[in-house]
Amino acid sequence: MEAIISNISVDCVIFGFDNNTLQVLLTKRELKDRETGELLIADYTLQGHHILVGENIDDAAKRVLKDKTGLENIYLEQFQTFGDINRLRRPKDQLWLKTMYPMVSDHVVSVCYYSLVDSTKVNPDLQHPYSSWFPVDQLPELGFDHEEMISMALEYLRNKLWREPVGFELLPDKFTLSQLQSLYEAILNTEIDRRNFWKKVSQMKFVIPLDEKHKAGSRKKAQAFIFSKDVYERTRKDKLTLSY
């Protein structure tokens, strides 16, 4: 077992997309009284871990992700560091820490990342028996300050989606326009006109139509598309306007 740095951790908000809903991967946290068997704590937390001695924080986040999803080389972005001295001070969190990690410092600063994964590639049940997906708008009870982390991650994701084509990270390599549209609708929590969305997307040179057709649960077969990061990088123009 490698040595941890006890006052710095990383937490990962792992987003996936399924059933036309934006989901978050959470891990169950349970604590029973040793004698009575009474459930003292039963809630969920994000995936996180302390950083190791000699480990970059970005690498710590990648490690957590690999451990919990089995995935590597996925979209990962640091969005905020939580360093309030009271962030672990709720009684149930104190109870959890005292019981499970008695040696860990009382003031842990957590560097938070969000990552976007193609949820068809993750099988949380196999990877980690206590993990499961929850829709972002129907979260269970959460430990620590993880609810705040998720809502802040979502805010960052929304802002990012608005400016950069990160949504594709959440879809399989090949996708249809309606999948893409419902992804945008789910993340931005809005409705989009299908024809206008089509028009917008067809201007994006980096969304490339394939010859293939997809029978994505629909009656009529829909055209499949892929996202080309390469084309995106080459054709991006950093427009600046004055608009707020």
Next chain:
Amino acid sequence: MEAIISNISVDCVIFGFDNNTLQVLLTKRELKDRETGELLIADYTLQGHHILVGENIDDAAKRVLKDKTGLENIYLEQFQTFGDINRLRRPKDQLWLKTMYPMVSDHVVSVCYYSLVDSTKVNPDLQHPYSSWFPVDQLPELGFDHEEMISMALEYLRNKLWREPVGFELLPDKFTLSQLQSLYEAILNTEIDRRNFWKKVSQMKFVIPLDEKHKAGSRKKAQAFIFSKDVYERTRKDKLTLSY
């Protein structure tokens, strides 16, 4: 002297606006050989400090700001945490740390903030004899990874300026439209048509014309404006579009 947490620090990129230029406040770092008097290190760094035991990281940033500028309640935003194990590994930085702070950990994670100040309210020479303002596009040699921090802070500031009216933090309470315009031009590094800018700004209900006239170095007196945060908060509508 209060106890510090040796592996966590905050660094502040303090932006000001003067001479129609976006400026950064930097502190001189000098190290001379004790015997020969030879200058071993002569460069600049950001303002930073380790967090104290029992101190929130946001409060640590406020403390650094207060110490270096004398100002309180100013715009401050956490933008990124630097946690690479090699970030302090350049020979001159190692020499500096070994000489000045021999007890400090080798792996310091730094939580970075940028702040926006009305530079007319700061007198860095009085506040701190080794501090001075530098235009962001004419930086001196910098210690540690502070050059990267500044360029990342600038990126975050640009994105923010695009979406929210933070620029006013850099101006005196009363300002003219040409001051505001040259602020936008300096930060976004672009030229803006004066008439279009005027049109845009006059739609912003939170930029409020005063009866006063200002003789801001110009021949003709210009109208003075103030920014109302209150009006902004009440009239903001979070528009979402699909545009990148």
Next chain:
DNA sequence: TCAAAAGTGTTGACATTACACCCATGT
């Protein structure tokens, strides 16, 4: 009187929005 900055409107191009019908296919 003139140089330098302030103040102001119009037009064309482009982007966004709203909206309705036909098509292909699996049931």
Next chain:
DNA sequence: ACATGGGTGTAATGTCAACACTTTTGA
């Protein structure tokens, strides 16, 4: 045959970019 989602065009509106002349006033 029909229900479901796929595919497409047009008109109205709003926003952005380009552009030139007059006014004020300090030197």
